[in-house]
Amino acid sequence: MTVRARAPASTANLGPGFDCAAVALDLWNELEVSEGEGRADSEHLGARAFSLLASPEGWTFEFTDRIPRERGLGSSASIIALGLVAACAVTGSTPDPEELLALGIELEGHADNLAAALAGGVCLTWDGHVERLADSPPAVPVALVPKGTVSTAAARAALPEHVLHGDATFTTARAALLGAALATGSAELFAEALDDRLHEPHRAANAPLLAEVRGDLPPAALGATISGSGPTVIVWARDDAVATCVAELEARYPDVDVLPLPASPKGAHAL
Numbered sequence: 001m002t003v004r005a006r007a008p009a010s011t012a013n014l015g016p017g018f019d020c021a022a023v024a025l026d027l028w029n030e031l032e033v034s035e036g037e038g039r040a041d042s043e044h045l046g047a048r049a050f051s052l053l054a055s056p057e058g059w060t061f062e063f064t065d066r067i068p069r070e071r072g073l074g075s076s077a078s079i080i081a082l083g084l085v086a087a088c089a090v091t092g093s094t095p096d097p098e099e100l101l102a103l104g105i106e107l108e109g110h111a112d113n114l115a116a117a118l119a120g121g122v123c124l125t126w127d128g129h130v131e132r133l134a135d136s137p138p139a140v141p142v143a144l145v146p147k148g149t150v151s152t153a154a155a156r157a158a159l160p161e162h163v164l165h166g167d168a169t170f171t172t173a174r175a176a177l178l179g180a181a182l183a184t185g186s187a188e189l190f191a192e193a194l195d196d197r198l199h200e201p202h203r204a205a206n207a208p209l210l211a212e213v214r215g216d217l218p219p220a221a222l223g224a225t226i227s228g229s230g231p232t233v234i235v236w237a238r239d240d241a242v243a244t245c246v247a248e249l250e251a252r253y254p255d256v257d258v259l260p261l262p263a264s265p266k267g268a269h270a271l
Helices: 045-050 075-091 097-108 111-119 152-157 165-184 187-193 200-206 209-215 239-252
Strands: 002-013 017-035 059-064 122-126 129-134 140-145 221-226 233-237 257-260
Touching: 002 075, 002 111, 002 221, 017 075, 017 111, 017 140, 017 165, 045 059, 045 075, 045 097, 059 075, 075 097, 075 111, 097 111, 097 129, 111 122, 111 129, 122 165, 129 165, 140 239, 165 187, 187 221, 200 209, 200 221, 209 221, 209 233, 233 239, 239 257
Parallel strands: none
Antiparallel strands: 002 017, 017 059, 017 122, 122 129, 140 233, 140 257, 221 233
16 A cells, blocks of 8 residues: 655745744645555654554655755645645545644644645634635745755744733734735735734844845735745735746845745645
8 A cells, every 4th residue: 555645835924923824835745655664764753743643663654855944934844744644544534634733733833834734725723723714815925945944943942032012012913914814815905914023023033035025025026024933035926926026036136046836725635
């Protein structure tokens, strides 16, 4: 028996949606699990996720990694989702995003990327719940991926224990706008929502392109956000001007990978 599965990348936070909003992206890691004499690496994140539902003994795991690691694009969430979905296929069970999220959250540490990787589309998550709002957001993500990496743990350690009341009020207003924009598909509200004072200012050193892009936003873009912990920055291009936005960013940043990554309406699944 051989099982093949794939799981998408994701961009989380979306500005003020800290630890609760994410979008699945059309960039995929894959896993092939085959019955055989091979021995699984018990420390591998995907094998550990698989073992939450099925014994990895007697199975050979072959991963294809396409999502850049430690760049803020949900690579670890994708690997965990692969293990969970492959185990469902092996056991003949139907994968349910909320049930798999509850199993995988201890491996991932925070739910937003994993929820999007499992459910696809645009997701909100809170207290173990997953609400899939839409197939795609009101703009197309274009990722600026620098060569350097950022540790998620180190990025979270930079966050303060307390925030100013004014900053909290500012971010709450943008988070409300973000929810309304994602639910209604409003590009106008989405453009107004893409700012934050809760986490982005404290992660600025991890994503130096953010201030530069926001200071001179391409005309074809609605805004820019840090993707997860960084260093990747997402430029949100208007639906009708993605190619124009990509061309301008490539000209500006020749040493950075510029990747148009449309939202994926589909999450992790067996092939």
